[in-house]
Amino acid sequence: MHAITVTTPGGPEVLEWTQVPDPRPGPGEVLVDVAATAVNRADVLQRRGFYPPPPGASDILGLECSGTVAELGEGVRGWRVGDRVCALLAGGGYAERVAVPAGQLLPVPDGLDLAAAASLPEVACTVWSNLVMIGGMRAGQLLLIHGGGGGIGTHAIQVAVALGATVAVTAGSEHKLAACRDLGASIAVNYREDDFVAAVRNTPQGGADLILDNMGAAYLDRNVDALAADGQLCVIGMQGGATGELNLGKLLAKRGRVFATALRTRPETGQSGKAEIVAEVTRRLWPLIADGTVRPVVHAELPITEAGAGHALLDSAETIGKVVLTLG
Template identity: 50%
Template structure:
């Protein structure tokens, strides 16, 4: 099979198209002939040497794929050869074939192309596990999504708005803010021009945000604490501005704030399977009914993976970037 090799760490140019053996599905796995693979920020960090794959995972980059099942390992459960699925991979997605745990597969929603389906798993698993499971967002509550125009952000806005929450977002341009509002945000704040703490407080009559989903970190940590409502929950899933900060933690006591976070890739197979079941029950009907859709900003053929990574690093895109095979 063809796949993207990473012979050394560095910039996008270090990735190379290579040929190697097709993987064989182990017990509990299925083998997918990949038609499309999503690109995610962790892929960039892995390429740079900052996010090594966990033990036992494929060294090939790529955490989400869509395509057709072509082989089954023992105990593959509900799936059959010929089924069209999208899947959260533990690695190996930048390739013509990818072996994934059967419990991390989901049917491609009605009417979806492979490119659209490949844009689903990583962001939907991340948003569901953090916003709904970990933070317990409820209908009528206020959610603030930082990085609202990212793949995670566009997913969080749509899922939260569909659940009955009131959503606010931050983004770095007027065009990105407009996209966030089109997807369901009550208002989006251009962080280059306005203070999101003041803006959300004013829009909520001083209430603040019940849940904050943050991938920025740095100075946002203290500002999130300022903005959080009583009994608020702040979830960090990345720290693009750094994870080492100095903050006054007294407001956590006074407002009973929960400050938490998580990463997805190292979680157990059982935990990922539970997220998949929750998504199929709660989010997949919305996707098949056309009530929510992944935002696919651009697609690139596999051999143009370097250009795809450059676009990811530019942060000029809105939504997801996908490789097609």
């Protein structure tokens, strides 16, 4: 089969469409003919040589895909050859075929084509597992999302609004802030010009009940300042650095909680494993997508042979939502 390979760590130009060995489904796995995949920040980091795949995972880029079931591995139940699916992956999505643990497959939501479905598994599982399964987000709370115009941000806004939360976002341009407002954000802060701490403190909640943060160290102290009493800070990225000082005195005064999570390195099964998250997303979030309450936000669709251009788009920081790569 063909797949996008990384010739050497570097810029988007190092991505090449080349022949690689065909994958085979092992016990409990499903072989998927890939119709589309999507570009994630983790793919960009791996391309640069900074984010190797977990042990045993494919070294081909791609943390999600959509397509049709081509073959069932030993012991797989509940799926049939020809089923339209999308999948959460530890790697391997930038290819014509990929072997997926059956517990990480999701049906394509009603009303979506395969290209749109490819944009969902990574953001849906990230947002639902952190905000709902761990963070316990509920109606009436204030959620602050950093990077509101990105793939995770645009999805998280919609999920939070659907669950009755009020949403504040940060972004770096009026264009992105306007898109966030259109999706349901009530408070939109240009981080280049304004102070998000003041913006969320000047609310009935007196601060954010939950913060979804992709910046890490650069925002750590200010995020604690922005928390409401009993608030929670969820760190899912380190775009602003990995090392910072946490003021425990301020955190104790607010009875706050800080937790950091990664989806890619979770085990396939077990408590808080990928299969558990996928099952929850399928049961509780997929109906909101099927009825249009939550919709995929896709900035661009490109042929997979133009994966380098897709990565350049994400590198530009001008995208709103996801960049999808299509096959065929």
